[in-house]
Amino acid sequence: MAAGSQGSDGVERRGLMFVLSSPSGAGKTTLSRMLMKEVPDLQMSVSVTTRPMRPGEVEGKDYFFIDQKRFDEMAAKGDLLEWAPVFGKSYGTPRAPVETALAAGRDVLFDIDWQGTQQLREKAGPDVVSVFILPPSAADLEKRLHTRAQDSEEVIRGRMARASHEMSHWAEYDYIVVNQNVDDAFAEVQSILKAERLKRARRTGLTGFVRNLQRQLEK
Ligand code: 5GP
Helix, strand or coil: CCCEEECCCCCEEECCEEEEECCCCCCHHHHHHHHHHHCCCEEECCCEECCCCCCCCCECCCEEECCHHHHHHHHHHCCEEEEEEECCEEEEEEHHHHHHHHHCCCEEEEECCHHHHHHHHHHHHHHEEEEEEECCCHHHHHHHHHHCCCCCHHHHHHHHHHHHHHHCCHHHCCEEEECCCHHHHHHHHHHHHHHHHCCHHHCCCHHHHHHHHHHHHHC
16 A cells, blocks of 8 residues: 655655554653654654543644544544544544555554554555554553643553553564663664665665666676
8 A cells, every 4th residue: 555655765665654552651652753753754643533632632633533423434434544442432543644645655653552553454464564662660651651640540540450451462563662761762663663664575666776776787
């Protein structure tokens, strides 16, 4: 599904779908923001959700906040690339922006859970590169959930209980990053994306590029 785009060396390549998953509080949102700021040709996929907006969140930037009726309509019309229930609410990835970005030669970054990652993999196979972010300890996860001060005590308890279940899916991911220190974790995630962009199978322009080199050498 990914169209051609130019790598920094000018060799055409297929776009990729870069997925970050983790239990909430493991630092995935911070890492996503850092990637969006630092990495060229990367576009964030903004999901739709039926959960209420949290303090500090922005409509259209963090999520598109919609009701269940609209969500069901989008799913029924095929407007969602994947969707799943999380914490009793519905979350889904709008299809059109992803297809537009890939066609324009940009990679797409997804902050979605393991259920969505499985669906993307079924649909887009080798174009998907998935990274699971683990917290260094349970105490660290709890501290981060409290520090971001967005959720009630009850919601935090629910998220802690669910974290163990979410983590059980780590082995379905291509890469695992332990977020002990955000700068190190960011460097690791960035290296994964850089290496994946250079994979031979994605670099559709290599045959022509090498042929051209050979022609020049044989002159
Ligand atoms: P939160 O409510 O904390 O923003 O997100 C809860 C969980 O839902 C996170 O694990 C996040 O990755 C996941 N999520 C967000 N958007 C989507 C989506 O479009 N699809 C799926 N499958 N999961 C999502």
